[in-house]
Amino acid sequence: MMFFPKMTKSQRIGLLFVVLILFIDMLLYSLLIPIVPYFTETLKPSSTMMGILFSSYAVAMLIATPFFGPISDRIGRRIMLLIGLVGLAISTILFAVSDSLALLITARFVQGLAAAATWPTALALLADLFPPKMRGAIMGIALTAISTGTLLGAPIGGWLFEMSGHRTPFLAAAAFTLINIILVYAFLREETTRSESxxxxxxxxxxxxxxxxxxxxxxxxxxxxxxxxxxxxxxxxxxxxxxxxxxxxxxxxxxxxxxxxxxxxxxxxxxxxxxxxxxxxxxxxxxxxxxxxxxxxxxxxxxxxxxxxxxxxxxxxxxxxxxxxxxxxxxxxxxxxxxxxxxxxxxxxxxxxxxxxxxxxxxxxxxxxxxxxxxxxxxxxxxxxxxxxxxxxxxxxxxxxxxxx
The missing domain is CATH 1.20.1250.20 (MFS general substrate transporter like domains)
Structure with a gap:
C-alpha cells in the first residue's frame, strides 16, 4: 500500500505495537477453546457454569470499558497499554494454575478487564499517530490483527496442549505477553501531550x-x-x-x-x-x-x-x-x-x-x-x-x- 513509505518512525513503532497487542489479546481469547474439553472432563461443570465462564469476558469488558477509555485520554496511551498488558499476563497465569471453575471464571473476568484497557487505548493511539486520510487503512490493519489472533489462538492452544498439557499454552502466552510489556515500556513513546480539554x-x-x-x-x-x-x-x-x-x-x-x-x-x-x-x-x-x-x-x-x-x-x-x-x-x-x-x-x-x-x-x-x-x-x-x-x-x-x- 502506498501510504507505508510515508510513515514516520513513531508511526511505524506505534502501529507495530498496536498490532502485537491486539493480536495477543484475541489469541488469548481463543486459546481457551481447545482446552475446554479438558476442563469439562476434570471439573465437571454444568452448562450454565460454562456459559458464565465464557460470558464473564464480555461482562468484565462492558463494566470496565467506560472507565478505561477516558482515563487513557488523561494519563496517556502508553501507561494504559502497560496496565492492560499486565492484566493479560495475570489472567494467563491464573488460567495456567486454575484447578477450580471459580478460578477459571476469575481468570476470564480479568482477561475481559485487560481487554477493556488495551482495545480502546490501542485504537486511540493509532488515531493520535495517523492523520484522517491514513486512518481508514490503518484501522483495517488493526482489525486484521484481531482476526489473525482469533484465527490462530485455537490451533496454537490445541497444539501446545497436545504436546505438553493444559498449562503450557497459557504459560507460553504469559511469556509472550511479558515480552510485549518489556518492549512497550522500552520503545513506545507518545508525541501527543495530554490536556484537560x-x-x-x-x-x-x-x-x-x-x-x-x-x-x-x-x-x-x-x-x-x-x-x-x-x-x-x-x-x-x-x-x-x-x-x-x-x-x-x-x-x-x-x-x-x-x-x-x-x-x-x-x-x-x-x-x-x-x-x-x-x-x-x-x-x-x-x-x-x-x-x-x-x-x-x-x-x-x-x-x-x-x-x-x-x-x-x-x-x-x-x-x-x-x-x-x-x-x-x-x-x-x-x-x-x-x-x-x-x-x-x-x-x-x-x-x-x-x-x-x-x-x-x-x-x-x-x-x-x-x-x-x-x-x-x-x-x-x-x-x-x-x-x-x-x-x-x-x-x-x-x-x-x-x-x-
Missing part, C-alpha cells in the same frame, strides 16, 4: 446522528457474528455430516475473509462516503447469511462463510476511522473515550448474540432462525440509513455543539 460529553456524543448510526451498525454486525458461533456448528454437523475439525476450518475461513477485507474497506473509507460503505456491508451480511443454511456441500458452506466474514469486515472497518474523524470535528483528541464506546457496542453484541441465538433456536429451527435474523438485519440496516439521511438533511443537523468537550 480532551474530555468528551458522552451523552452528547451518543446523540450525534452519525455516532448513533455507527453504534447501530456495530451492534447488528457483532450480534449476527456472535449468534452464529453457538448455533451454526450443530446445524452444519447435522446437515452436512462433517467433523469438528471441518467446523473449525469453516470458521477459520470466515475469520480469514474478515481479516483480508478489513484493510481494503478501511482504505476505501477515506475515498468514499464511509456511511454508505457501512450500509452496503450490513446489507451484504443480511443477503449472504441465508446462504449458510442453503449450502448443500462443504465447499458451498465455506464460500458462504467467507462471504459472511468479508461482509462483517467490510461493515466494521470504516466505523473506526469515522469515529476518529467525528472527534476531530469536535476539536478534541478524546479518542480513548470514543473507542471505549465502540468497545462497549462490541461487548453488547458479544453478550446479546449468543443470547438471541439461544432464544430463537428454542422456538424455531436453526435455518429459520438465521433467515429471520438476516431479514431483521436487512430491515434495521435500511431503517438506520434512512434515519441518518433524514437527520443529516434537517436544519438542526449541525451537531458540533452536541460534542463540546
Amino acid at each position: 480532551e474530555k468528551l460529553q458522552v451523552g452528547g456524543f451518543l446523540r450525534h446522528p452519525q455516532v448513533a448510526f455507527i453504534a447501530g451498525i456495530v451492534l447488528l454486525a457483532e450480534i449476527s457474528l456472535c449468534l452464529l458461533e453457538p448455533t451454526l456448528p450443530v446445524f452444519m454437523t447435522d446437515k452436512l455430516s462433517i467433523t469438528p475439525a471441518a467446523i473449525g476450518l469453516l470458521f477459520a475461513v470466515m475469520t480469514l475473509a474478515y481479516g483480508l477485507i478489513a484493510p481494503v474497506a478501511g482504505a476505501l473509507s477515506s475515498r468514499f462516503n464511509p456511511f454508505t460503505l457501512m450500509f452496503v456491508g450490513i446489507l451484504s451480511l443480511a443477503v449472504f447469511m441465508p446462504f449458510l443454511v442453503w449450502a448443500g456441500t462443504l465447499w458451498q458452506a465455506a464460500l458462504a462463510m467467507a462471504l459472511v466474514g468479508a461482509s462483517v469486515g467490510f461493515t466494521l472497518s470504516p466505523t473506526l476511522a469515522t469515529l476518529g474523524e467525528i472527534i476531530d470535528r469536535g476539536g478534541s483528541g478524546a479518542y480513548g473515550t470514543a473507542y471505549s464506546l465502540f468497545n462497549m457496542f462490541h461487548g453488547v453484541g458479544m453478550v446479546a448474540g449468543p443470547l438471541a441465538g439461544g432464544i430463537l433456536t428454542d422456538v424455531l429451527p436453526v435455518s429459520s432462525a438465521i433467515i429471520a435474523v438476516a431479514a431483521s438485519i436487512f430491515s434495521f440496516g435500511i431503517l438506520l440509513y434512512v434515519m441518518l439521511r433524514a437527520k443529516q438533511s434537517s436544519p438542526s443537523a449541525s451537531t458540533h455543539k452536541e460534542m463540546k468537550m
Whole structure:
C-alpha cells in the first residue's frame, strides 16, 4: 500500500505495537477453546457454569470499558497499554494454575478487564499517530490483527496442549505477553501531550446522528457474528455430516475473509462516503447469511462463510476511522473515550448474540432462525440509513455543539 513509505518512525513503532497487542489479546481469547474439553472432563461443570465462564469476558469488558477509555485520554496511551498488558499476563497465569471453575471464571473476568484497557487505548493511539486520510487503512490493519489472533489462538492452544498439557499454552502466552510489556515500556513513546480539554460529553456524543448510526451498525454486525458461533456448528454437523475439525476450518475461513477485507474497506473509507460503505456491508451480511443454511456441500458452506466474514469486515472497518474523524470535528483528541464506546457496542453484541441465538433456536429451527435474523438485519440496516439521511438533511443537523468537550 502506498501510504507505508510515508510513515514516520513513531508511526511505524506505534502501529507495530498496536498490532502485537491486539493480536495477543484475541489469541488469548481463543486459546481457551481447545482446552475446554479438558476442563469439562476434570471439573465437571454444568452448562450454565460454562456459559458464565465464557460470558464473564464480555461482562468484565462492558463494566470496565467506560472507565478505561477516558482515563487513557488523561494519563496517556502508553501507561494504559502497560496496565492492560499486565492484566493479560495475570489472567494467563491464573488460567495456567486454575484447578477450580471459580478460578477459571476469575481468570476470564480479568482477561475481559485487560481487554477493556488495551482495545480502546490501542485504537486511540493509532488515531493520535495517523492523520484522517491514513486512518481508514490503518484501522483495517488493526482489525486484521484481531482476526489473525482469533484465527490462530485455537490451533496454537490445541497444539501446545497436545504436546505438553493444559498449562503450557497459557504459560507460553504469559511469556509472550511479558515480552510485549518489556518492549512497550522500552520503545513506545507518545508525541501527543495530554490536556484537560480532551474530555468528551458522552451523552452528547451518543446523540450525534452519525455516532448513533455507527453504534447501530456495530451492534447488528457483532450480534449476527456472535449468534452464529453457538448455533451454526450443530446445524452444519447435522446437515452436512462433517467433523469438528471441518467446523473449525469453516470458521477459520470466515475469520480469514474478515481479516483480508478489513484493510481494503478501511482504505476505501477515506475515498468514499464511509456511511454508505457501512450500509452496503450490513446489507451484504443480511443477503449472504441465508446462504449458510442453503449450502448443500462443504465447499458451498465455506464460500458462504467467507462471504459472511468479508461482509462483517467490510461493515466494521470504516466505523473506526469515522469515529476518529467525528472527534476531530469536535476539536478534541478524546479518542480513548470514543473507542471505549465502540468497545462497549462490541461487548453488547458479544453478550446479546449468543443470547438471541439461544432464544430463537428454542422456538424455531436453526435455518429459520438465521433467515429471520438476516431479514431483521436487512430491515434495521435500511431503517438506520434512512434515519441518518433524514437527520443529516434537517436544519438542526449541525451537531458540533452536541460534542463540546
